[in-house]
Amino acid sequence: MRFLLRPGWIAFVVAVLAFVVACYTLLAPWQFDREAQRDAQNQQIAEADATAPVPFAELVPAGQGVSGDDVWRRVDLTGTFEPGSEAVARLRQSSGQPAYEILTPLRLADGRTVVVNRGSVFAGDRGEIPAYAPPPAGTVTVQGRLRTNETDPAARAPFTESGVRQVYAVDSREVAGITGLTTVEGIVALDQGQPGVLTPIPVAPPGGGAPFSNFSYALQWLTFGLVALVALGIFIRLELLQRRPDRDRPVSLRDQLAGRDGYAPEDTGPGGDAERHDQNTRSTT
Incomplete structure (x- = not known):
């Protein structure tokens, strides 16, 4: 060994x-x-689906943000969209294709501003932001799911290009920073069929879908x-x-003396292997 x-x-x-x-x-x-x-x-998703929607203020009181315990819960919001403070989240996907997600602040009746994810739009042929429907004007009531803020692992800063504010994470703090608004910490993603919704952000089904x-x-x-x-x-x-000698095959005396086939005399002194083999050879002859 x-x-x-x-x-x-x-x-x-x-x-x-x-x-x-x-x-x-x-x-x-x-x-x-x-x-x-x-x-x-x-x-959590299954429990949220089994629970009726509640007013936004019931789960997110004034002065607080969206709690991780309330993620996926459905809430009702009443307020006015502010398209002039809209931002676009880059590097997203929808149905496996490049897309953008549209983040539009909604000013509630209590004066707070909530960032609403109105859904996604497919990127143009050259990756440009396509034209998309604006949010409805006036006071609206919408329903969506609570989400906590995302974090961009690369910590890339928001920027404005061609008059469009762009961020790398769906994060109310990023929207607040680039628009100057004071927003509630957290996001509300609109459900299918709601006023102002585009392609809604899918919700992972209970049990998952991975093979x-x-x-x-x-x-x-x-x-x-x-x-x-x-x-x-x-x-x-x-x-x-x-490394083990092959002991199953007969070995001639000449090969033994020559040290072949795994046998080599270890002691050449008096009484050693070499001397004993010499004696055996003489007695044989």
């Missing part, structure tokens, strides 16, 4: 063990956590770790078999 102390074998064993540790302590638990999060989200759940991926990582350990054992065994 001394071959395991060679640099190449040490590096190989360390790499395999590191992969196994990663599978069992990082990758599989990560997928288990994602499965738990998805189950919790699906449960393989995160739980299956977690089991795969556990299996990969086990396979890596078994493979390591097989490679070590093969190396041992290659």
Whole structure:
């Protein structure tokens, strides 16, 4: 087993063990956590669907923002859209195609301003923002789902181009920063058929729609770790078999003395292997 102390074998064993540790302590638990999060989200959506809409102020009192416990809940809002303070969220997708999402502030009767996601529009042939229907004028009552703010991982700043305010995340704080409005923290995504809605933002169905759940991926990582350990054992065994002398095939005395076929005299001193073989040879002759 001394071959395991060679640099190449040490590096190989360390790499395999590191992969196994990663599978069992990082990758599989990560997928288990994602499965738990998805189950919790699906449960939250199912409970929201089974609950009748309530006034916005009931779930989001004055001075507060949208709570994570109330995400997906349906609410009614009455107010006036402010298209002059509209912003467009970039780099979105709708039905697998590039799209933009239209964020329009809605001023409520109590004076607060809520950022409403009116839905998405498909990007133009060259990626430009297409023309889309404006929100209705005057006082309207709309229904939508509560959402918390998104966060842009790259922390890209909003900007204005050709008179259009653009942001990289559906975030009321970004809209407030680029428009100068004071907005409620959180978003309301309009439901299908509501005044001013475009292509509504889809809601993930309970149970999810992925062909393989995160739980299956977690089991795969556990299996990969086990396979890596078994493979390591097989490679070590093969190396041992290659290094073991072949004792099944008869070996002539001449080959033994010459050290061929896995036999080599280890002691050339008095009484050693070499001397005993010399004596055997003389007695035979």
